[in-house]
Amino acid sequence: MRVAVAGLHGRLGSALAAGIRAAQDLELVGGLVREPSAPGEHAGVEELLQAEHPDVLLDCTRYPDTVKIAAAALARAVPLVVGATGWTDAEQRQLAEAAQRAGVGVVLAPNFSIGAVLAMHFARQAARWFAKAEIVELHHEAKRDAPSGTAKLTAARIEAVSGHPVPIHSVRLPGLVAHQEVLFGGIGEVLTLRHDSLGRESFVAGALLAVRRAGGLRGLTVGLETLLGLE
Structure with a gap:
């Protein structure tokens, strides 16, 4: 399967590109970058799609660039996996x-x-038994959107x-990557569900799952729950 990565040189894009290169069934054919310096690298998404003919485009850019990238991919009927957050309800x-x-x-x-x-899935189950909950999400200082897309979902x-x-x-603090706590309060007890991503390598398995499955889907799928058989 031919995969192109938008945001190839970014922190997330670099980590996921390494995962694609290591996968025997996937081929990294190119990427969207600010300053192309190697074969397969392009500064424009239209140029990338036309030149490299990917089976799937993996978007690791930021909002609002991600909206234009998605439009370009869908105009060419290229399946898309989007890791960028910040999309409004209307845009979704x-x-x-x-x-x-x-x-x-x-x-x-x-x-x-x-x-x-999985933590989101467990939180939804816990909500049946705890009426009150609050979320604390913690990310690196360069993350622009707050609350995070994970917290809002x-x-x-x-x-x-x-x-x-x-x-x-x-x-938002230096030293953090991506962390979330969901606290449920009940009479005389508190349930805390916490997840910590200590490195961007933690995103590879889920991203590659989405890449492999995107071509067999139709329409929009939000989150990985369906792909993991949790819904």
Whole structure:
């Protein structure tokens, strides 16, 4: 399977590109970069798609660049895996409609870590028994969006079960990568669910799962829960 990476030289893109290179069933054919310096590298997404003909585009850029990249991929009916957060609800609806029109699959994953996805799944289960919850999400100081996409999705999943709003507290500090605590309060007890990504290598397995599955999907899939058989 031919895979191109948008944001190839970024911290996330570099980690996922290494995972693609190590996979026997995947081929890294090119990437979107600011300053091309090697074969397969391109400064424009249209140029990348036209020259390299990827089977899947893995987007590791930032919002709002990710919106334009997705539009370009879907205009060419290229399946897409998006790791960028910051998408508004309206933009997600437009993305879903565009994917349906193109007849291809798009995976929008706020977090590629399988552990983080499992933590969200466990939080939704706990919400059946605890009416009140709050979230503390902690990320590196360069992360622009706050709250994080993972925290917002976790809160939405809990609220859908409990019916109560879930406050989110954001921390941005050097030394952090990606961390989240969900605290459930009950009478005389507190349940804490915590996940820590200590390095970007933790995102590789989930990202490659999405890359391998995107071509067989149609429309928009948000999160990795469906791909992991959790829904």
